[in-house]
Amino acid sequence: MSVSAPTVANSLPSRADLTPECIHCGLCLQACPTYIELGKEADSPRGRIYLMRAQQRGAMPVSESFVQHISACLDCRGCESACPSGVPYGELVEKAREVIEHSARRSFWVEWFRAFVFRKMFPSRRLLRLNFDMLRWYQRSGVQRLVRGIGVLKLFPGHLAELEQLLPDIRSKNEHVALGTVFPAQGGKRFRVAVMTGCVMNEIFGDVNQATIRVLQQNGCDVVVPEEQVCCGALHCHAGIMDTARELAKKNIVAFEQAEVDAVISNASGCGAKLKEYGMLLAGDRGFAERAVHFSQKVKDIASFLDALPTLAKPGELRLRVAYDDPCHLLHAMKVSRPPRNVLRGIPGLELVELSTPEQCCGSAGIYNITNYELSMRILRRKIDDIRGTGADVVATGNPGCMLQIAHGLRQAGLDQMKVMHPVELLDQAYRCGQ
Ligand code: SF4
Numbered sequence: 004m005s006v007s008a009p010t011v012a013n014s015l016p017s018r019a020d021l022t023p024e025c026i027h028c029g030l031c032l033q034a035c036p037t038y039i040e041l042g043k044e045a046d047s048p049r050g051r052i053y054l055m056r057a058q059q060r061g062a063m064p065v066s067e068s069f070v071q072h073i074s075a076c077l078d079c080r081g082c083e084s085a086c087p088s089g090v091p092y093g094e095l096v097e098k099a100r101e102v103i104e105h106s107a108r109r110s111f112w113v114e115w116f117r118a119f120v121f122r123k124m125f126p127s128r129r130l131l132r133l134n135f136d137m138l139r140w141y142q143r144s145g146v147q148r149l150v151r152g153i154g155v156l157k158l159f160p161g162h163l164a165e166l167e168q169l170l171p172d173i174r175s176k177n178e179h180v181a182l183g184t185v186f187p188a189q190g191g192k193r194f195r196v197a198v199m200t201g202c203v204m205n206e207i208f209g210d211v212n213q214a215t216i217r218v219l220q221q222n223g224c225d226v227v228v229p230e231e232q233v234c235c236g237a238l239h240c241h242a243g244i245m246d247t248a249r250e251l252a253k254k255n256i257v258a259f260e261q262a263e264v265d266a267v268i269s270n271a272s273g274c275g276a277k278l279k280e281y282g283m284l285l286a287g288d289r290g291f292a293e294r295a296v297h298f299s300q301k302v303k304d305i306a307s308f309l310d311a312l313p314t315l316a317k318p319g320e321l322r323l324r325v326a327y328d329d330p331c332h333l334l335h336a337m338k339v340s341r342p343p344r345n346v347l348r349g350i351p352g353l354e355l356v357e358l359s360t361p362e363q364c365c366g367s368a369g370i371y372n373i374t375n376y377e378l379s380m381r382i383l384r385r386k387i388d389d390i391r392g393t394g395a396d397v398v399a400t401g402n403p404g405c406m407l408q409i410a411h412g413l414r415q416a417g418l419d420q421m422k423v424m425h426p427v428e429l430l431d432q433a434y435r436c437g438q
């Protein structure tokens with residue numbers, strides 16, 4: 004990829020322009036998975052902030068090296084939690100990626116592919132469904148077995164064969180939650196809530212969405228699934244494609260406003276964190292700035308919502324040893340740590356065990372495991388070693404990307420007996436046991 008002079012540098016209204024400067028204390032370094040793996044200042048938060056500030060001042064071009072160090076960041080925001088000065092690293096890096104997006108000259112095919120994926124496929128439910136239907140056919144028809152058996156993907160450049168192994172088992176189509184449906188509360192209505200189904204979540208983990216809705220119903224919620232909801236735009240922000248992210252945000256705000264609910268529930272932390280930041284994303288938009296803030300205030304992660312309910316429906320016993328892994332965007336962006344643990348501890352018989360570094364990224368980070376495969380796998384190996392030490396039956400984590408990545412790591416390590424589940428699936432299972 005080559006680069007040209009940036010065209011959007013300093014164009015965004017941003018907290019990042021106003022808020023605390025990095026004081027170079029280095030307290031974030033050991034929170035940074037890429038610094039731990041690569042040991043280079045330029046691949047640490049402090050080093051990247053130095054590069055980004057230099058570029059903003061015009062003292063540094065958007066060079067190949069700038070692009071490389073900024074692209075190697077997971078945007079996990081572990082550094083934000085570690086920073087005593089409150090540097091809004093996530094916002095800085097997304098702004099830098101927008102600059103790169105407008106400056107980089109990529110090959111025709113790479114540009115075409117990015118435009119298709121980010122601007123056509125993710126914003127369109129129909130195209131996304133078609134894509135997953137094709138994957139489902141690939142797996143169910145026996146073509147996948149054939150492709151793996153003859154090893155044809157090893158003939159292609161890059162990591163195509165390894166990336167193919169990352170593909171999840173695309174579960175039954177019947178498990179999607181149908182958009183435009185309302186599910187009534189059980190045992191008396193306390194709240195009316197809406198569920199953000201997510202695009203990847205509803206296609207691959209439709210059963211987690213089903214479990215989320217059942218759990219909410221059992222806790223006295225009428226559950227609305229707005230029909231016009233679209234992708235949250237988180238992946239677009241990570242890639243610096245902010246114009247599409249803003250368009251998606253506006254569509255979601257309109258869709259959820261029409262539902263007239265007390266809360267908007269997210270069970271995918273990557274989506275939830277972005278929905279919570281719509282206020283910032285649309286701060287410069289006269290028609291949507293205020294509506295975005297109001298919308299973001301209503302967004303709740305499922306565990307936080309359940310944990311705050313006065314009394315939770317009574318779960319039955321689950322005799323399981325469960326290790327909880329914090330999804331980065333739940334912990335570092337939404338600052339949610341205790342609620343998922345509280346929900347799990349509330350299940351009789353369930354033994355919750357802690358990882359030694361639950362706050363460290365698993366290397367999934369949106370599509371990082373595709374774009375930075377080798378580094379992603381190095382980061383994943385540390386996570387799997389940590390999980391192995393717990394002897395757990397189940398790893399619980401609340402983000403589809405993390406669920407896929409950890410499941411892949413467990414398979415690679417021969418730890419297939421360990422299951423990966425969303426905390427809400429465990430609660431749903433416990434409710435069924437209690438009936
Ligand atoms: S976001 Fe994560 S990978 Fe990027 S600099 Fe911060 S800690 Fe490191």
Ligand code: SF4
Pocket residue numbers: 024025026027028029030031032048049052082085086087088089090
């Ligand atoms: S980002 Fe924060 S923690 Fe890291 S060096 Fe700068 S001030 Fe210190």
